[in-house]
Amino acid sequence: MLRVGLTGGIGAGKSVVARRLAERGATVVDADLIAREVVEPGAPGLAAVVDEFGPGVLTPDGALDRPALGAIVFADEDRRRALNAIVHPLVGRRRQELVAAAGPDAVVVEDIPLLVENGLAAGFPLVIVVHAPESERLRRLIDDRGMAEPDALARIRAQATDDQRRAAADVWLDNSGPLVDTEAAVDDLWTERLAPFEANLRAGIRAPRPPRAVIVEPDPTWADQGRRLLNRIRHVAGDRLIRADHHGSTSVPGLPAKDVIDVQLVVADLAAAASVAGELGEAGLVRLPDRWWDVDQDGIERDKAMCVNADPGRAVNCHIRPVESPTWRDGLLLRDWLRAHPDAVREYAELKRELAAQPHSSVDEYASRKTPWVNGALARASEWAAQVGWSP
Structure with missing residues (x-):
């Protein structure tokens, strides 16, 4: 098994890359989806969030009101830390369960938005960072997700900088251009690196090198x-x-x-x-x-x-x-x-x-x-x- 960390700033387009990797055969473990799962109605995680932030973060039908919670935590770093202290351990345990369930020959791609912020990069043999310039990410958040510009900027600025992500990146994947270019880059990455990496790791063999000094x-x-x-x-x-x-x-x-x-x-x-x-x-x-x-x-x-x-x-x-x-x-x-x-x-x-x-x-x-x-x-x-x- 090869475990790969996938991350990128909000609006960079990780989901595009994750979807293409899944199409190529990767087992994708999506931390965002797990984060939603652990705070569903009736889950202990939701009860803990309400205890910390109050009933104002619930919708009338008892579900988590994500915009209301987001307005609190993205404006106050201490409150964001309090939320992370509740949710991250729950997400981590569920992630481990899903990874353990993958096959021995799997390429497991763990899609983790805050991989860099939470210091998780060292736990993966390879980290992919999906990148787009801040201006393009802002446009996507406003046009595609309907966010107000101040909210979008607050979410972008609350995350790691490009320099911090680049320091963690084994693969820096530019997703600022046409979709076809991004998909082609992912295809090349899968064929030339991820699939042979997993096969070599499972077989215990060294990747090929030039026979003479270059x-x-x-x-x-x-x-x-x-x-x-x-x-x-x-x-x-x-x-x-x-x-x-x-x-x-x-x-x-x-x-x-x-x-x-x-x-x-x-x-x-x-x-x-x-x-x-x-x-x-x-x-x-x-x-x-x-x-x-x-x-x-x-x-x-x-x-x-x-x-x-x-x-x-x-x-x-x-x-x-x-x-x-x-x-x-x-x-x-x-x-x-x-x-x-x-x-x-x-x-x-x-x-x-x-x-x-x-x-x-x-x-x-x-x-x-x-x-x-x-x-x-x-x-x-x-x-x-x-x-x-x-x-x-």
């Missing part, structure tokens, strides 16, 4: 992608992690690299490494079945666990090392030394481009050709660390 220009979003990945891993691993870091070339601003996010997890011992690795499917990662080794500068071999991406849209290497291994420290030292030395970044970039352009049969061969430079860089970095008092 160096790309630095992507300013690599840091945000690393943060999202680490948040997902922390959500799964919890206090078993001694530390978790984005390291490797994509963690160094301005450094060309293979488009792979490398993260390093440090845990108590090999048993903890195996335990964490076995659970990272919840974060979209699968464990490599082979036996992997680290070799430190003294030539001592030490085990590590290794997880990689099932997602064809984002290559990831997740190295899980016991705290007794010195290798994790070296990775952080090299990262921080490069961040502090622009000349070394340029030197390393030139070498990477040169080696990638040479004939090589595999990424491993490319990596082995870099080893002399990396070892020399670590020696320089160690001198720098002693001078400046660096510690990981």
Whole structure:
């Protein structure tokens, strides 16, 4: 099973995307529909809302008067929090029931309007944000839903900003144009990413990668992608992690690299490494079945666990090392030394481009050709660390 979070601001058109995903085969769990279900007449949720806000939020026939309640909560953040404290736990429990009922090969899309606001992004291996400019969202709310402009603006402004949503988004889906364009984008997303992601995750296999090293220009979003990945891993691993870091070339601003996010997890011992690795499917990662080794500068071999991406849209290497291994420290030292030395970044970039352009049969061969430079860089970095008092 693959769980996907779907969100977007009011009026952005999440329902259009959710409907198209359902047509392609996704199981859509709609938080708005559940939110209505848990406050239907006779439900404990409705009784709790009336206790908090009074009988004025009921219609004459005893149903929830949504416009009346909305006028209260969208004008007062404290009252909105009070409503959320009642409804969100009820919605969460019902969501979990519906997800559990989906099949083992399902792509479950959880349509959650306040996914970002409620800090839920880390619970999903992939988050889709549906976007439209505020002016278009405002027009839709006024023209299509009959809202007064002040009410529409209040609802828009009560939600997360575009920047906050973009920070949570693995997929930023523009829904400001014609319907046919949005549907085509959803179709491509399903075919090229979501369906194979689920199949890879279920089978426990890595998504395909280029057989040889391909160096790309630095992507300013690599840091945000690393943060999202680490948040997902922390959500799964919890206090078993001694530390978790984005390291490797994509963690160094301005450094060309293979488009792979490398993260390093440090845990108590090999048993903890195996335990964490076995659970990272919840974060979209699968464990490599082979036996992997680290070799430190003294030539001592030490085990590590290794997880990689099932997602064809984002290559990831997740190295899980016991705290007794010195290798994790070296990775952080090299990262921080490069961040502090622009000349070394340029030197390393030139070498990477040169080696990638040479004939090589595999990424491993490319990596082995870099080893002399990396070892020399670590020696320089160690001198720098002693001078400046660096510690990981």
